[in-house]
Amino acid sequence: xxxVENLTKRYGPTLAVSEVSFQVQKGEILGFLGPNGAGKTxxxxxxxxxxxxxxxxxxxxGVDVVESPLEAKRHIGYLPENPPVYTDMTVNEYLAFxxxxxxxxxxxxxxxxxxxxxxxxxxxxxxxxxxxxxKGYRQRxxxxxxxxxxxxxxxxxxxxxxxxxxxxxETRELIKGLAGQHTVILSTHILPEVSKTCQRVVVIxxxxxxxxxxxxxxxxxxxxxxxxLVTVEGPAPDIMSKLGRVxxxxxxxxxxxxxxxxxxxxxxxxxxxxxxxxxxxxxESGWGLFELKTGGMSLEDIFLKLTRRDxxxxxxxxxxxxxxxxxxxxxxxxxELTN
Amino acid sequence: MxxxxxxxxxxxxxxxxxxxxxxxxxVYAVLCGFFFYSFAATYVxxxxxxxxxxxxxxxxxxxxxxxxxxxxxGVLTIVLLLVIPLITMRLYAEEKRSGTIELLLTSPVTxxxxxxxxxxxxxxxxxxxxxxxxxxxxxxxVYGNPSAxxxxxxxxxxxxxxxxxxxxxxxxxxxxxxxxxxxxxxxxAFLLIYVLNWVTAxxxxxxxxxxSYMAITTHFDGFAKGVVDLKDLVYYVSVIALGIFLTARxxxxxxxxx
Numbered sequence: 001x002x003x004v005e006n007l008t009k010r011y012g013p014t015l016a017v018s019e020v021s022f023q024v025q026k027g028e029i030l031g032f033l034g035p036n037g038a039g040k041t042x043x044x045x046x047x048x049x050x051x052x053x054x055x056x057x058x059x060x061x062g063v064d065v066v067e068s069p070l071e072a073k074r075h076i077g078y079l080p081e082n083p084p085v086y087t088d089m090t091v092n093e094y095l096a097f098x099x100x101x102x103x104x105x106x107x108x109x110x111x112x113x114x115x116x117x118x119x120x121x122x123x124x125x126x127x128x129x130x131x132x133x134x135k136g137y138r139q140r141x142x143x144x145x146x147x148x149x150x151x152x153x154x155x156x157x158x159x160x161x162x163x164x165x166x167x168x169x170e171t172r173e174l175i176k177g178l179a180g181q182h183t184v185i186l187s188t189h190i191l192p193e194v195s196k197t198c199q200r201v202v203v204i205x206x207x208x209x210x211x212x213x214x215x216x217x218x219x220x221x222x223x224x225x226x227x228x229l230v231t232v233e234g235p236a237p238d239i240m241s242k243l244g245r246v247x248x249x250x251x252x253x254x255x256x257x258x259x260x261x262x263x264x265x266x267x268x269x270x271x272x273x274x275x276x277x278x279x280x281x282x283x284e285s286g287w288g289l290f291e292l293k294t295g296g297m298s299l300e301d302i303f304l305k306l307t308r309r310d311x312x313x314x315x316x317x318x319x320x321x322x323x324x325x326x327x328x329x330x331x332x333x334x335x336e337l338t339n
Numbered sequence: 340m341x342x343x344x345x346x347x348x349x350x351x352x353x354x355x356x357x358x359x360x361x362x363x364x365x366v367y368a369v370l371c372g373f374f375f376y377s378f379a380a381t382y383v384x385x386x387x388x389x390x391x392x393x394x395x396x397x398x399x400x401x402x403x404x405x406x407x408x409x410x411x412x413g414v415l416t417i418v419l420l421l422v423i424p425l426i427t428m429r430l431y432a433e434e435k436r437s438g439t440i441e442l443l444l445t446s447p448v449t450x451x452x453x454x455x456x457x458x459x460x461x462x463x464x465x466x467x468x469x470x471x472x473x474x475x476x477x478x479x480x481v482y483g484n485p486s487a488x489x490x491x492x493x494x495x496x497x498x499x500x501x502x503x504x505x506x507x508x509x510x511x512x513x514x515x516x517x518x519x520x521x522x523x524x525x526x527x528a529f530l531l532i533y534v535l536n537w538v539t540a541x542x543x544x545x546x547x548x549x550x551s552y553m554a555i556t557t558h559f560d561g562f563a564k565g566v567v568d569l570k571d572l573v574y575y576v577s578v579i580a581l582g583i584f585l586t587a588r589x590x591x592x593x594x595x596x597x
Contacts, residue, residue, distance in 0.1 A: 009595070011595070045441075048441075048445040049444070049445055050441055050444050050445050050594065051594055051595050052594050052595055054595075070447045070448075070449065071447075073445060073446060073447040074447045076445065078441070078442075078445045080438055080441045080442075082437075082438045083438075084437070084438050084439040084440075084441050084442035085437075085439070086349070086353065086437070086439060087437070088352075088353060088356045088357060089352070089356075093352075097345065097348075097349050098442065098446075100341070100342075100345040101342055101345050101346065101443070101446045101447075101448050102446055102447060103342075103447055145442070
């Protein structure tokens, strides 16, 4: 449904998007994952025809967006990061205006405004001025706007940004309900969002695709090890070497140190339970155990690692440890992701 | 055409749902009204004085020459320099600031349809505004007997003069997200093309002839006298076309298609 081939966008000398290629099948929800400034918005803007590419091509529903922009735009509903609403209009006026410029026939206009208002649960505010609505409502009005001409393709740029948890869940459900009849690309920098809504994920960083696949498979690959966070009162080097000798532990990293208290992250074999062993080791040594919990790599950490590798820099390891030898093997396993 | 009207309607709504339309019309009505009254009152005093002096020259003092023409040429064109930037400043700057430009440029409408719609919307507000002038002038028909024919040329001239400024102001509005910057730059640009023919006062070379031709005021003289000259018509229509063309180029550049 959507084919992106070797897409490149330069702003002057800066390369915003470089050689990005991916495809989205009909009815699929594709997550576009990346930190801020990774090129998500730029890529989406090119697909929607708001920006023109410097090189490469994009086809939606078989139509090239540069060669026949009007035809391509008819297939696309787009919700930018900030909902593009006219604050002085009421919800109904706004949706009617958008419907008109999207080419809906006059006879259908009123019916469609009602339908999308229902779908996005904004019927209760249909006569209110958009400027006076909360962020959550505005976002839903933005979504209604994208749906008004019943497009085959929906491009949603961070649809849940700035919403409260309840609204986030509602929006996710709404988007999930759209799959099948619509092909959806949604961008986000929140990892759980992707695993909850998307069937496939493209991870983008520094303008290039660094990983692609189904979310489960991707999370497994990105988080190739288990992790436990331990806060202990005691001498840092001793703690690190002691914990490093616990069976199943691959690596111990110092995360934080304040006063006599040290927080370390213990990397373990995947699905290998070491918490009771760790606790025993600490108590046996006579140190004070303050906290022990399973940690996980946050998306930010993953990106920091991925992007640093892209630049050819070594990932700075806070502290080294004998167990690092074992870590080497895992390192190479992980770096496959970048290829 | 449907798309153009949709955009034009949206613009017109936006003007009348914000204080801009009312502010612009109020400013225009007050300035136009004050000068109209001054000219009319001066005219009345002058004609009485002439008659008291024995009627010499009095028949030559027509309302058209002494009230209507100076009002159009000396006052209204200057008022437009001030008021048109207030109308055009938001056309693109507002869309860029609020992000709605993304909606417009990703909808299945051409850039030209958007530009034409915006221009027509602004033109409709401007047209409504200058109707106020004719409300004042109609009073002259009640109390005097001015000739109506030159008025048609003067109205057409003022409309074209304003439309030309609207097209240029719209272009300037595409460069910024800030409406105040758009208004200030537009005013400065308008003032410059207004005084461009002053060069003839101190220079008579080819350059000064060209500059004088380019001045927006040079081409208003004929209309102010009640004469519609093809050459002046061509000038104003060209400036409008140029403004729309430059706007289209500038919008194109927004998409990074440089």
